[in-house]
Amino acid sequence: MSNYLNYSYEQLKKFCNDCFMKFGFTEEESNIITDVLLLSDLYGIESHGMQRLARYHKGIEKGLIKVNAKPEVVFETPVSAVIEGHDGMGQLISHKAMNIAIEKAKKSGMAVVTVRNSNHFGIAGYYAKMACDAGLIGLAFTNSEAIMVPTFGRLAMLGSNPIALAMPAEPYDFFFDASTTVVTRGKLEIYNKLGKPLPEGWALNAQGKGSTDAKDVLANIVAKNGGGIMPLGGATEQSGSHKGYGYGMFCEIFTSILSMGMTSNHTHTNGKGGTCHGFIAIDPNIFGDAAAIKEHLSTFLKELRESPKSEGADRIYTHGEKEIFAKADRLKNGINVNINTVAEMFDMCKYVGLDPVQYLGDVKFDKTADSSYK
Amino acid sequence: MSNYLNYSYEQLKKFCNDCFMKFGFTEEESNIITDVLLLSDLYGIESHGMQRLARYHKGIEKGLIKVNAKPEVVFETPVSAVIEGHDGMGQLISHKAMNIAIEKAKKSGMAVVTVRNSNHFGIAGYYAKMACDAGLIGLAFTNSEAIMVPTFGRLAMLGSNPIALAMPAEPYDFFFDASTTVVTRGKLEIYNKLGKPLPEGWALNAQGKGSTDAKDVLANIVAKNGGGIMPLGGATEQSGSHKGYGYGMFCEIFTSILSMGMTSNHTHTNGKGGTCHGFIAIDPNIFGDAAAIKEHLSTFLKELRESPKSEGADRIYTHGEKEIFAKADRLKNGINVNINTVAEMFDMCKYVGLDPVQYLGDVKFDKTADSSYK
Numbered sequence: 001m002s003n004y005l006n007y008s009y010e011q012l013k014k015f016c017n018d019c020f021m022k023f024g025f026t027e028e029e030s031n032i033i034t035d036v037l038l039l040s041d042l043y044g045i046e047s048h049g050m051q052r053l054a055r056y057h058k059g060i061e062k063g064l065i066k067v068n069a070k071p072e073v074v075f076e077t078p079v080s081a082v083i084e085g086h087d088g089m090g091q092l093i094s095h096k097a098m099n100i101a102i103e104k105a106k107k108s109g110m111a112v113v114t115v116r117n118s119n120h121f122g123i124a125g126y127y128a129k130m131a132c133d134a135g136l137i138g139l140a141f142t143n144s145e146a147i148m149v150p151t152f153g154r155l156a157m158l159g160s161n162p163i164a165l166a167m168p169a170e171p172y173d174f175f176f177d178a179s180t181t182v183v184t185r186g187k188l189e190i191y192n193k194l195g196k197p198l199p200e201g202w203a204l205n206a207q208g209k210g211s212t213d214a215k216d217v218l219a220n221i222v223a224k225n226g227g228g229i230m231p232l233g234g235a236t237e238q239s240g241s242h243k244g245y246g247y248g249m250f251c252e253i254f255t256s257i258l259s260m261g262m263t264s265n266h267t268h269t270n271g272k273g274g275t276c277h278g279f280i281a282i283d284p285n286i287f288g289d290a291a292a293i294k295e296h297l298s299t300f301l302k303e304l305r306e307s308p309k310s311e312g313a314d315r316i317y318t319h320g321e322k323e324i325f326a327k328a329d330r331l332k333n334g335i336n337v338n339i340n341t342v343a344e345m346f347d348m349c350k351y352v353g354l355d356p357v358q359y360l361g362d363v364k365f366d367k368t369a370d371s372s373y374k
Numbered sequence: 375m376s377n378y379l380n381y382s383y384e385q386l387k388k389f390c391n392d393c394f395m396k397f398g399f400t401e402e403e404s405n406i407i408t409d410v411l412l413l414s415d416l417y418g419i420e421s422h423g424m425q426r427l428a429r430y431h432k433g434i435e436k437g438l439i440k441v442n443a444k445p446e447v448v449f450e451t452p453v454s455a456v457i458e459g460h461d462g463m464g465q466l467i468s469h470k471a472m473n474i475a476i477e478k479a480k481k482s483g484m485a486v487v488t489v490r491n492s493n494h495f496g497i498a499g500y501y502a503k504m505a506c507d508a509g510l511i512g513l514a515f516t517n518s519e520a521i522m523v524p525t526f527g528r529l530a531m532l533g534s535n536p537i538a539l540a541m542p543a544e545p546y547d548f549f550f551d552a553s554t555t556v557v558t559r560g561k562l563e564i565y566n567k568l569g570k571p572l573p574e575g576w577a578l579n580a581q582g583k584g585s586t587d588a589k590d591v592l593a594n595i596v597a598k599n600g601g602g603i604m605p606l607g608g609a610t611e612q613s614g615s616h617k618g619y620g621y622g623m624f625c626e627i628f629t630s631i632l633s634m635g636m637t638s639n640h641t642h643t644n645g646k647g648g649t650c651h652g653f654i655a656i657d658p659n660i661f662g663d664a665a666a667i668k669e670h671l672s673t674f675l676k677e678l679r680e681s682p683k684s685e686g687a688d689r690i691y692t693h694g695e696k697e698i699f700a701k702a703d704r705l706k707n708g709i710n711v712n713i714n715t716v717a718e719m720f721d722m723c724k725y726v727g728l729d730p731v732q733y734l735g736d737v738k739f740d741k742t743a744d745s746s747y748k
Contacts, residue, residue: 079453079483080660109453110484114661137627150678152687157678165624167631174627176620182613199612208684226682232607232614238573239556240606244614246550246693247621250539253511253548253671257541258661263674265681286454287488287632300626300637304524304531307639308600310582313526319620 003194004336005363012050012335013038015345015359022352023060024067029092036091036122039129041335044326045177047186048123050337051193054344055120056089057351064273065089065119071096078108082259083115087273090121094140098127098279102134105281114254115277116261120144124164125177125323131281132166132173135290139280140164143255145268147221148181148248149228151241154208156221156228159264160184161251166320168284170298175320180247181229185221188214188229193340203229210235224269254278339365377568378710379737386424386709387412389719389733396726397434398441403466410465410496413503415709418700419551421560422497424711425567428718429494430463431725438647439463439493445470452482456633457489461647464495468514472501472653476508479655488628489651490635494518498538499551499697505655506540506547509664513654514538517629519642521595522555522622523602525615528582530595530602533638534558535625540694542658544672549694554621555603559595562588562603567714577603584609598643628652713739 007015013034020030033056041049059065069088073081081100085093097113104111121127124140131138144159162184164177182202191198192214205211206226220227231244255276256263262274284290301318309316337345343365349356356363387408394404407430415423433439443462447455455474459467471487478485495501498514505512518533534553541548556576565572566588579585580600594601605618629650630637636648658664675692683690711719717739723730 075662077483077660082661108482109451110486112484112656112660149684150681150690152684152690153678154682154684157681163621163624165620165627167627174623176623178614178617178620180617182607201613204684208682232617233556234613239575239608240552240618242691242693243552243554243606246539246552247537249548249550249693250537252674253539253541257667257671257674258658260662260666260670263677265674265677282486284632286451286486287456288449288634292634293631296634297627297631300631300639303637303639304527307524307531308528308582310523310526310528310578316524316526317616319616319623 003339005339005342005360006334006336007360008334009038009042009331011359012041012337015349016053018354018359019348019352022354025089029089032095033089033091036095036126039126040123042327042330043123043125043323044330045123046338047184047190050335050345051186051189051341052120052122053341053348057344057348059119059273061351071115073100079104079111081111081113083113085115085118087117087119090119090275090277093118094121094127094277094279095130097277098130098138098140098281101279101281102131102136105131105136105283106134109286110280110282112254112258113279114259115279116256116259117273118275118277119273120275121277123177124162125166125175127279128164128166128177129173129175132168132175134281135168135284137167137282137284138165139278141251141254141278143252143264143267143276144185145221146224146264147185147228148231148245148264149204149208151231151235151237151245154204155224155226157265158245158248158252159267160229161248161255161264163247163251167297168294169301170294172324173320174297174301174318175323180232180244180251182232182234182244183229185218185229188218190338192218193338201230201234203227204235251278254280339363377713379713379716379735380708380710381734382708383412383416383705385733386415386711389723392728392733393722393726396728399463403463406469407463407465410469410500413500414497416701416704417497417499417697418704419497420712421558421564424709424719425560425563425715426494426496427715427722431718431722433493433647435725445489447474453478453485455485455487457487459489459492461491461493464493464649464651467492468495468501468651468653469504471651472504472512472514472655475653475655476505476510479505479510479657480508483660484654484656486628486632487653488633489653490630490633491647492649492651493647494649495651497551498536499540499549501653502538502540502551503547503549506542506549508655509542509658511541511656511658512539513652515625515628515652517626517638517641517650518559519595520598520638521559521602522605522619523578523582525605525609525611525619528578529598529600531639532619532622532626533641534603535622535638537621537625541671542668543675544668546698547694548671548675548692549697554606554618554625556606556608556618557603559592559603562592564712566592567712575604575608577601578609625652628654713737
């Protein structure tokens with residue numbers, strides 16, 4: 001893997017923590033941000049870990065992300081809260097929001113917390129997992145800069161709008177985290193960094209026709225020229241496009257609509273951010289015996305994994321399993337980071353006034369970082 | 375449309391009501407069942423209306439559906455309930471369950487009601503719409519006889535597992551109702567009745583390979599020989615198969631897992647039914663001003679409909695719009711029913727001891743009804 005450099009988890013953790021503290025976050029805040037980002041890399045979700053640092057770097061530099069903003073609860077009931085993010089760092093606002101949902105769920109049985117005027121929060125699954133680690137069912141949603149083209153449309157109107165769901169199970173928790181688009185923007189960014197053509201069926205060009213050109217699609221998204229990523233289910237109703245578009249709406253309702261925040265088509269316009277999130281925590285005890293329910297889920301997951309495989313398939317996975325394996329592997333063997341991402345990390349490190357070589361070694365780059373975030 | 379006969383809404387309503395009363399349901403119960411089934415036909419969801427009558431007929435005949443069963447609340451809190459269906463008619467159990475969710479949500483802000491040991495309940499959207507008509511956000515889920523083959527699998531392990539979401543909006547409510555498979559079993563039944571090959575990318579044969587033979591796929595599902603329908607996102611991870619499989623799991627959690635009922639792979643085995651449902655109602659007032667939230671959603675839906683169209687597309691739809699148009703059309707112009715379905719309706723009518731000709735006219739059939747429900 002010549003395009004990749006290998007770093008230990010501890011090395012990247014120290015790098016991130018020191019950089020975020022230099023940006024002005026407290027040690028506790030930097031720890032939270034770093035923990036969200038590195039869980040993504042540990043889980044093998046390369047698109048949302050170090051690969052995304054440039055987005056935070058540029059967001060803070062441009063003033064889209066306000067380092068000193070404090071999230072504010074503007075409305076609440078025993079089962080709900082609405083948080084105004086004041087353009088703060090998405091991870092910090094979301095960490096607080098899910099903690100409020102967990103606290104309320106422990107008292108009331110369940111709770112929904114919505115957030116407006118936040119920023120990109122990393123992987124949705126991190127927050128669903130927070131609830132799961134507390135013995136609850138956790139759901140997390142976020143809208144984002146418009147990237148999903150609705151069925152029969154030509155302009156991106158919804159974000160990648162992921163829905164994450166985590167629930168306690170043995171031997172590993174159920175952990176599902178997926179965009180409602182065929183793929184995420186992060187995947188396009190990876191193909192762009194690798195200089196590889198996109199698979200057919202992922203993206204549309206400015207005219208609303210299929211495209212395999214990652215660089216062109218990403219540029220059009222940023223310039224809002226038209227085109228973007230297809231909903232899960234592709235571009236036609238026959239393959240279920242309207243369903244992916246519908247799940248995208250599901251996400252939009254639990255983020256921008258119920259927080260009275262900006263819908264995806266309005267975020268990141270006119271120099272504003274405005275990302276919205278949603279968090280749900282549910283105590284399984286409100287349905288009877290949480291331990292029996294956990295066992296019931298564990299049995300079904302086992303039956304799925306042990307069900308007959310299609311010809312040529314190694315095994316059937318249940319959601320969350322690959323992430324557990326990936327984490328064990330990366331903690332042992334290190335995390336591979338694309339050299340273009342390392343170049344972005346060098347840029348960020350220099351920007352905050354630290355020496356990248358002490359964290360990332362003396363790397364020689366063929367060219368300067370080519371990020372889609374300017 | 376030579377394969378179809380046209381009937382008025384009132385004509386089909388009288389037919390259904392009279393038949394269900396003959397089966398032993400009360401007038402009120404028959405009205406509920408009929409209302410659920412005919413909303414499906416009015417909304418243009420042909421797969422889940424008259425087309426499905428044979429399933430209820432055979433279910434009652436075989437004793438899978440117990441006409442006199444009364445749903446029982448076996449566990450509850452101010453925000454939840456678990457209902458034991460005692461193998462009753464799915465529509466009646468579900469109507470009661472969503473009413474409980476609505477009542478609790480009006481007091482507590484939100485509620486989740488799960489159901490076990492029920493039967494097929496018609497369209498999930500009907501129950502989501504009940505909450506929506508009460509000014510709330512409604513969600514409805516059901517598992518079903520296993521039909522979805524998990525990614526890398528060969529045997530159907532999950533149901534079509536629809537998720538429905540409805541929320542008040544102007545000029546028409548948001549109404550999303552979709553299986554987490556590429557298509558539903560009902561769609562395969564329609565292709566079977568029309569004798570048409572299935573589109574590529576929908577179904578798998580007993581060996582787990584792509585199939586366009588509706589009759590063969592349906593027979594394999596019933597016999598549990600292997601094969602079935604692909605998750606939304608198709609058969610490969612590249613097109614997002616694991617995402618549709620994940621949404622199927624989402625549905626399974628809110629139905630069989632949280633009700634301690636049978637998971638889809640166990641329903642309809644050993645002469646048992648065991649379908650499970652889930653219902654959620656959320657009062658938008660727990661996020662502030664429900665009227666403002668409704669307007670916010672309405673604005674976004676309007677922006678979606680008015681966004682630029684792809685080349686050749688007539689218009690962009692928002693979810694629920696097509697159903698409103700279809701209902702107006704069918705109330706005016708009648709409902710087209712496939713002649714094979716009419717044959718099934720004749721059978722059912724004769725079974726309960728009524729004369730089908732008085733309801734459906736004197737229809738000449740080329741052959742006897744060829745249903746996949748025996």
